[in-house]
Amino acid sequence: MLDVVTLGETMLRLSSPATQRLEQTAILNVDVAGAESNVAVALSRLGLQTGWVSRLTANPLGRMVVNKIREQGVDVSGVLWTDEARVGTYYLEIGHPPRPNMVIYDRAHSAFSLVNAEEVDWDYMANARVLHLTGITPGLSPNCRTLILRALDVAKKVGQIVTFDLNYRSKIWSPEEAAGALGEILSSVDILLSGREEVQTVFGFEGTSVDVAATLRDRFSIDLVVLREGERGTVAHDGKLHFHEAYEVEIVDRVGAGDAFAAGFLYGYLFDGRPMDRPETMLAEPLGTVDHGLAFGMALAALKLTHHGDISWSTRDDVLNLMHRRQQGWR
């Protein structure tokens, strides 16, 4: 049985070298990137058994996507292959202040966006303790929205913990479109991760993090909300707020830090304490605390900011060493 299964699109990420604008570059670095596979990879490197399901064109580009996720120990046996369509792509220009990062999506008409929910092996999906999804997927196509709803149905039936990263992408859909689709989803979610402003953009909620968390609880019955506010991490749980200040970071690559934060929180809150053993029963209750989750997530995100590429290359030791140094007053 997997610890965590996830489902989503992973793209080729084509980025110009750090000092070159996209328009200027003669070479592109090739990485693979997807919010869901980023989480699966980060968790696998921390010691969990994870699986990732997607749909890809059967060509060298699609194989490269799978290779790079499999390289990190994620189970990819549930991936669907097709001869049609294309592998989604995005172009990235790394910014240097005051010039921001720039992203050009080239993911329309991808093999994943054309997925038919019937193709997926739902038994595979069901055989995991936690189901992790993001708000990108329902925005990709009606097919993808159907896929997500089906996954939530399955999760409900088998009693999976459902974790969800809102990940609102304004390049994919408008707040209004997102609010409709995401609202339908949120009532099935156990743990919601998001930026505070992101929630507010989509749903129009106002007020402080406390207010937002309360509204989410009232409206969608989500008892555990993890909010990033600027550089601070916040968790609302049982009506209480938990905070963690960010690390000072020399940023190498900002993309994927949110996914690392999500993975770190889930690991620290749900799993840490028994990373290497595989109990036979389902996950009855979290093994860590909200505060440990938050600290773990902030550390994993800080380390990710120092890695090239979307994915986290940290081990559990890397994270614990950093948390330890911080406790010792290291700035």
Place this chain on the structure above:
Amino acid sequence: MLDVVTLGETMLRLSSPATQRLEQTAILNVDVAGAESNVAVALSRLGLQTGWVSRLTANPLGRMVVNKIREQGVDVSGVLWTDEARVGTYYLEIGHPPRPNMVIYDRAHSAFSLVNAEEVDWDYMANARVLHLTGITPGLSPNCRTLILRALDVAKKVGQIVTFDLNYRSKIWSPEEAAGALGEILSSVDILLSGREEVQTVFGFEGTSVDVAATLRDRFSIDLVVLREGERGTVAHDGKLHFHEAYEVEIVDRVGAGDAFAAGFLYGYLFDGRPMDRPETMLAEPLGTVDHGLAFGMALAALKLTHHGDISWSTRDDVLNLMHRRQQGWR
């Protein structure tokens, strides 16, 4: 007035380094590539005034395409810009025998394929001595097919010489589809360039080069046919055949050599002898001979095979030096 105007799609070409397979690579070389712009660039570098018309998404990728063509002196003022759609792309893996080159097209839904013929500045198109087109364009979309027919209408009205490179691409359409569209076009063509097998694949013609040329003359009234057969260049003109053997080449990059051959032939046959002056009158008759065109084309193509990227970086001096060395018995 331009010497040559051309019209077609130019893509980003993303190629793995020479010793890396696509699936294996962590970096991609970025070049721009299009059969028509390749010809415009090659001719500009030889000293002609050329223009290229296309349609591109207004983002850094689209600008890069235009930049690299403008860099070579081609007039790009006729390019159409749009905020919609995407920049066409193709992935290239350079082969080493016995492993062949591999191409993955990712050009569907491009800004060019959605072109509306009404958008084009036809006065600009008309203001050139020669119109150069290729058989790729009509295969891209119905819009593109309409575009080509409109260009031929304009050419006929103003008396442009029409040159056409068949460029059959099996990844775009079937021989049957191509035969229909291309047949409609060929009767407006003055000079046809193609591989012999390519013509035979599309139209089902049989026999030798002589037969093929005769059939093309009978069926489409094309009096000048330039055929590549294996590594040899052949021209059928006025019922006579002209041949030129290939050079021994240490191949760096095979892609674009056909376009260089086309450009070299057109330059040597139509223009050579007055590359730097700009007479006020239209091109009444060729300034070179068929044999000079053939020799020039073979040399330009041989040199292109030694350049990285789709485009020819040769100058007229480079070509003449090579032709001179060959005449002197240099192998």
Place this chain on the structure above:
Amino acid sequence: MLDVVTLGETMLRLSSPATQRLEQTAILNVDVAGAESNVAVALSRLGLQTGWVSRLTANPLGRMVVNKIREQGVDVSGVLWTDEARVGTYYLEIGHPPRPNMVIYDRAHSAFSLVNAEEVDWDYMANARVLHLTGITPGLSPNCRTLILRALDVAKKVGQIVTFDLNYRSKIWSPEEAAGALGEILSSVDILLSGREEVQTVFGFEGTSVDVAATLRDRFSIDLVVLREGERGTVAHDGKLHFHEAYEVEIVDRVGAGDAFAAGFLYGYLFDGRPMDRPETMLAEPLGTVDHGLAFGMALAALKLTHHGDISWSTRDDVLNLMHRRQQGWR
């Protein structure tokens, strides 16, 4: 008619990779760099019609210089070609504090330094609204000094606005030599751009920016002086001072920021508001304000500091977005 024409030497810039000292490097990045062409490129990218005139050796290095400027849409039809002499070069080592940037000029005996003013097409030069020059040119050779004086004569006759970036280079000439040559020039200048200390080094002026501007006005009748002081931009106009604080920047490449600042000021002050239309009449008066020019220049310079190479790769949208974010309190 061009919006801006400029005249000057452009060199190959050979720089070691960011973490390597020159003495240590096994590879050099090749870019093209010249104060005047930098301005022409920056303005072309903002939407103006610009032309650049120079003199180059007709070989691949000279062609590379022209290619890279033409790539950006600058008209290069006025460039003079020669078979003699060499292409000017400079070696650059990017510093990291406390180690400063290091430059080794290798530009003596270049084709440009041997220019004869009679070779230039003065009708081409005259056919522009604005003439932009720098104080580098007269320091290169007596021929170059004659060239500048001739250009100013032509400008006066046709009523061009003359803008001048002082650009004192201690590696080319002493303050005394510069003061003589530049003093002769400044009385023909409408808009002077310079660093405050630079003016003081050359002319020995003392006091604050206000004093320096007043002295320049008294001595050379220049009514509009744009001074950089440390990281602040200052404009003295009509006896008033205008200021703009610098952006916080993560510097990638410092070289060329002054040229970007000059181009940004000229664009914002003289042209912004109608970047895409081309009125038939001469530029009667500025279309922007001094404050808009200053803000535009500071933003364009800040963005340039984040680009590798001497030239600005920003678009007008890039600049406006940055100015907008600053207005919104973004640090």
Place this chain on the structure above:
Amino acid sequence: MLDVVTLGETMLRLSSPATQRLEQTAILNVDVAGAESNVAVALSRLGLQTGWVSRLTANPLGRMVVNKIREQGVDVSGVLWTDEARVGTYYLEIGHPPRPNMVIYDRAHSAFSLVNAEEVDWDYMANARVLHLTGITPGLSPNCRTLILRALDVAKKVGQIVTFDLNYRSKIWSPEEAAGALGEILSSVDILLSGREEVQTVFGFEGTSVDVAATLRDRFSIDLVVLREGERGTVAHDGKLHFHEAYEVEIVDRVGAGDAFAAGFLYGYLFDGRPMDRPETMLAEPLGTVDHGLAFGMALAALKLTHHGDISWSTRDDVLNLMHRRQQGWR
């Protein structure tokens, strides 16, 4: 159940770029390389379920070795981790005729050479149809020799087909040492792969391939011997000889071609015809023919010669296309 399991050391391979000698280089390409894992990877890419067992130091270098093998779909769950010792390394300089490839081994004292046979999960090893070993392992240390003998014992008990690539390495041991250890092993081998000269160097056999094969049969009861002679592949089976001529190849990287040949032969001879289904029973008899195995091996080896790195990046389609083109007279 796995199709093939293998056991051996995999090293970091540090190679200078193709045009640089080792002494001259400022950068090294990093790949992972091991005769046994090369075979496991090649077979996994052809569609088989393969597993590879080794012993590695638990640090980023050891993880890199595992990552790159897991990336290709090979099961690595049997790998042993230790905190002691080091990851074996070899330095490679790619030759260009007449300069040969040069290898510097730096693999002494590696984690694998210190393996204790008791650490291995022999149930895992036993759960495969075929066991593949090479003659490198017993040369690495007495521990490794014990390991191999134990693996052969297990194979005998469960009835695994044992395939063995002689792979004599003169940098590891003398022919005399090798003859002793390898002789002890060969009587347990079902299929032996080797170069003809290699066998002769180790065992002192004389004569032609026929003679060598006969001697091997007499002495070690090996009924199927696959010999490479120069560029030709030869198989002796049931007293008959089968030949296959080599392809003309533009060599990119020679290392690992022997492993690709071994994998290709095993695949074509033992498995081809049902690459994607997984029958529940043991492999009763070969599914292909000796000739198909030989042709497949020669093609896979030829393609490997065009790949950078030790491992084969070919798919089954790549191989079949090449075999098809050859049948069609393509040189």
Place this chain on the structure above:
Amino acid sequence: MLDVVTLGETMLRLSSPATQRLEQTAILNVDVAGAESNVAVALSRLGLQTGWVSRLTANPLGRMVVNKIREQGVDVSGVLWTDEARVGTYYLEIGHPPRPNMVIYDRAHSAFSLVNAEEVDWDYMANARVLHLTGITPGLSPNCRTLILRALDVAKKVGQIVTFDLNYRSKIWSPEEAAGALGEILSSVDILLSGREEVQTVFGFEGTSVDVAATLRDRFSIDLVVLREGERGTVAHDGKLHFHEAYEVEIVDRVGAGDAFAAGFLYGYLFDGRPMDRPETMLAEPLGTVDHGLAFGMALAALKLTHHGDISWSTRDDVLNLMHRRQQGWR
């Protein structure tokens, strides 16, 4: 006669590019690195005659080590060559805060660690004014410890000034082991360089720098102790403390800065004032002051932090320029 001779192991340093973790990298930068040769190189570049003695395997890797040190003008004629063993190696991952630098030593069983003191040309060693050693060497092997003791004997006999950089490496030995070996050495040392915490870790001394210096003086009769505390440099001499604040540095590569500091202090204190002349007599007394040595060392270390690689690429002019700019209030 040499100004300074030194003795120690130099390794290949294999580092991933700045933005890549070791586990992630496909290329490694190759440099040579050793605390003692770093000092010899830094001093040679400042104008001294230096020699470095070591023991290396006679292969391209060993030659590369010698080449890169000889490139900087250090005399390498005393290096011992052997056909056995291996060239020591270390892997480096450059950190970005909060991720620290990571080092993996792979230096066990190196040619140097097997050195026999009898092999060394002690006349060569004796023919220098100053002998510089570090605390790394005695930790490498018993042979190396014997070597150091022999070198100290020779130094005593000929009256060399002995300088010693403590350089405690926890990856090589424990504080207890180090304390024994280093204590035996320190009583022969004239100038000790170390980090304050380093001394305390090894010897368990407590208190402030003043206390530590006093204890070192009492226990080992070392009159001149140079201590780095955090980012500050401190020298205890004749019972007085001298301080120097660090520079603000944009760090490129932290490794080797301590060696640059040591070299800078030695140069500034012992030699500066006559860098280019070679007096015939032995060095009777220091030519500089402790404060000049400290300032020189801090500047050379700050510059080293901006160089890729272990070695200092600064010239004496680079250092003096930096010291001058600081005196002028430049931050």
Place this chain on the structure above:
Amino acid sequence: MLDVVTLGETMLRLSSPATQRLEQTAILNVDVAGAESNVAVALSRLGLQTGWVSRLTANPLGRMVVNKIREQGVDVSGVLWTDEARVGTYYLEIGHPPRPNMVIYDRAHSAFSLVNAEEVDWDYMANARVLHLTGITPGLSPNCRTLILRALDVAKKVGQIVTFDLNYRSKIWSPEEAAGALGEILSSVDILLSGREEVQTVFGFEGTSVDVAATLRDRFSIDLVVLREGERGTVAHDGKLHFHEAYEVEIVDRVGAGDAFAAGFLYGYLFDGRPMDRPETMLAEPLGTVDHGLAFGMALAALKLTHHGDISWSTRDDVLNLMHRRQQGWR
């Protein structure tokens, strides 16, 4: 005492990567290159004591030139430094047939061309068994011609063997100019190396190699002439001709192969047999034979063709291994 001393200009060689034309490249590889230092380096790597004298600008570029030659063990203590002028440069584009190599010299006005013969330490020059010069130097400037004549005077006085590589460069001077200057030199030469066509171009000699050698003997009293004819090496000595066929080579970089041939011949003919000992007396007579020299030169040149850069990276073992494999019939 040195075995061989040489004197000449060494330049920075800036070459585009192998697949890029110069006009196209964004990076340049930096190497150092000079016919004389190439010989000094090749001989030093073979085990001789060599020295090289030149004149360079004291900046990082000049230091890089010296570093790279010193790296190879050549004594550079005789190099003259100046603050004036520039470091000579040449740009190289590696050809691929049928496109030839292209060289752009940018060496005029270099520090070396301004050398004053009085600056040279003639005692240093005199303290060597063999003086090696080339025909490039007298073509660089009148100063350089004077320098060469002075060197020959000194050689005569102390009885040095004078070896001379004709190295006619048409980009430096005409055959007529060269004939005058070189004719004056040749009568002082003991061993002349040249291409046969080169001699004929300069002096107008006709006929076969035999004729040319005879004419050289008659006219300049040179008893030992080493001629390259196409790919064959020829030596005329004592009226007899010796031949050696070329190796089949996969060429990486053609430049410098002539210098490697010269060095190889001189080593094999004059020195081989006692490469590591240093007899106290002058070289009374050659230690090898003409045939050994020829074989050694052909092998060293063949190996050089496989190295990137102007210099030979071969060791004596590399050469002997190649000669051995050839004797064994290896093609």
